[in-house]
Amino acid sequence: MYVFSEEYITKLLQGIFDGSITPYELPTNLYFDIAEYLKKGLYEGFGATLADLVPDSTDYELLAELRENIYMFSAAKTYQETREMTDMLTDGDKVRSFREFKEEASKVFTQYNENYLRTEYNTAIGQAQMASKWQQIERDKDIFPNLRYSTIGDACKICGPLDGFTAPVDDPAWDTITPMNHFECACVLEQHDEDAELTPKEDRDELLDTASGLMQPTFRMNPGKDKVVFDKEHPYFDVAPKDRDFAEMNFGLPIPEDDGE
Template sequence: MHTRLNYLYDCGCNDCQAEKKRLNLSLNDTFKRFLNTSLNAFKQLHKNKGYKPEDLKKEKAYQNLVKGTYNILNLGIKDNDMPEKMQRALQSDAFLFGGLKANAQLFEASQLLLNEDGTIRPYKELASEFDRLNVLYNQTYLEAEYQFAVNSSEMAAKWSELGTSERYNLQYRTASDDRVRDSHKALHDITLPKEDAFWNSFYPPNGWRCRCTVVEVLKDKYEASESDKSIKAGEKATTEIGKDGKNRLEIFRFNPGKEQKLMPPKHPYNKVAGAKELKNGN
């Protein structure tokens, strides 16, 4: 699973590389401390000689993993001024995402436990593999997830502030610098009513480390774009076929403000064994 996720999280563009460098400098200590929390979860998994999704509610080490992920994502929510109902919804989604992420990495770690004869491998044989998995999920992936949470919550807060006046449309804006990916440049200045279907799928952020935004503009000052043409541009901007033949950017086709979701509802964590039960509260 991790190979597919690694490809999902890092496209290698200038924007991704710049944001990774900035995060490594500003949150380095936070992520380093969390690596100890997640490593304790892997140690508990080895002690238990396996993992079951229902263990997330029973094992303190697993609960700490979920809460630790939530606490980091919540840093991206707390700094935004938004209605209390919106904030609670985003925080609830962050906690759910923390559970799904914990389930995904613990499930993957459990696949490393057994020798070919079915016996449990000694921890010393697994230590380096657990460390690699830990850094991958709880530094590399989590850095991208945190930045997405920052941008997603900011855009959700902005959605809650948008008015209902018929004098205004929404206009898509990039950061207009040399770090903007070409696919997002094609969306710059798209101008459409708030209720247009375009915003259901292509309201920012539209990818990991996306810095795009929307602004309200007067209808009599900016000409409205063609909805169908804009949607096609949005589809192109969120299409990148991976080696598995699947579109790895399709998960970003959602509106965090309108849906009150912090993280992509169709993230691959949702497809790991046990995820459905977690989402249903079982």
Template sequence: MKLNSTAEDDFLSRLITSYIRQLFDDREVTVEMQKKLFDYYYQELAKAVDVGYSPKFKMYDEALAVSFKKNIAEFSAFKATSFKNQLESLLIQDGKIAPWSAFKKLADDLHLDYNRRWLQTEYHQTVAVANMAQQWQQFEADADLYPNLKYNAVNDGRTREEHRAWDGLVLPINHPFWKKHLPPNDWGCRCNVTQTDEAVSKEIPEIKSKGAFANNPALSGKVFAENAYKKGLDADGVKESKELVSEFLVSKM
């Protein structure tokens, strides 16, 4: 599925062009500009929630959907602050203000990472996580007929070794394993879980899932268990991000 329509592509291009120019000319961006970027991230990932966790699903839980969107609002705020901070760091090259041409080249590369490649990955990850929450609700509804879940890896050249080790593992739906190992278990993870009445596995591979992906979204209400963008920010950046998301939640949710 394509992340952006042509109109959205044009909007993002104009937004980033203005954003980069403003930061270079004024050595900062306005709060209004920062809110526009945050809102763009949020709107794209909110669409992904609705694609993965459909409002048309018969067991749709609006409270769960709202929880997902609060989580991606926080994620989006920290992403927006991280982008700004990284962009600011490009202003100084060799101890002095970089010329526009040199800054613009590096800024464009950063834009491609944050707002194209990574946002595309985050969009698809959000779809997959939200859809797994939907599947989990169906698993719980059918647990009297199929009380166990089976982990299925794709098993090809791209399969991660820890995911390969979990392939074929069968455990009860209420086993603690599923609180931390429900797919997707990494960026772009293609594993899935199916419901079954097969016998429970005798052994569980002693492999921990990555902390950022140790999540069962239907139980946690989170799309992103951890926020990688938050880790790279100082106290001021964290404060700025929290203020951004707090104002948004008060006005929109």
């Protein structure tokens, strides 16, 4: 788990308090620290860094897209938490002292950068694993044209009913229910040959409708096909209309062309 020092947090909050850091002048150090941490999860899950892959190969292009998504997500996260911490400058009509502001804003920082960030790191690992796996699925589909959804351990109400669901690789069902289907999801897709027994259509449609209805919108996707770790439906990407152009510019934050290796 990435640990931010008390000195780091205090300096950040002092910047917000004195106005040098705002939702429109975001802290680049926080942005890069978040991105670097999540990128470690991405590379761990994918099983490679960009430097390990052949440029212009299918795997390289996919990982490059996922990496860019990590930076875009990190920018949106930085924007949202900075905006929320900025809101702590006042309590109704009262302007808080720095001590009062720090007490409240520190709670926001902890929520975003301990509680949320830990889960987001695990999500980066899991979605990268599945994105890489999907490349293999596509390569092997002439031999293994079918997929079976398999749960691990105590399945939740989203995934439990899907256990054993079987459909062709090209079935649009996998556009929605390819794991991960929720935070900390550990489900997998098993490759099967042409003799696999497919889920009947009447059961298929009901299972898909139920699962999709229970899933958060950000998980209704396929990381290998959509080439993202965090879908555009993630709440961090939800900004006020006046800030949409700013968001389109990655909130004014740069995306490095390489990892400096």
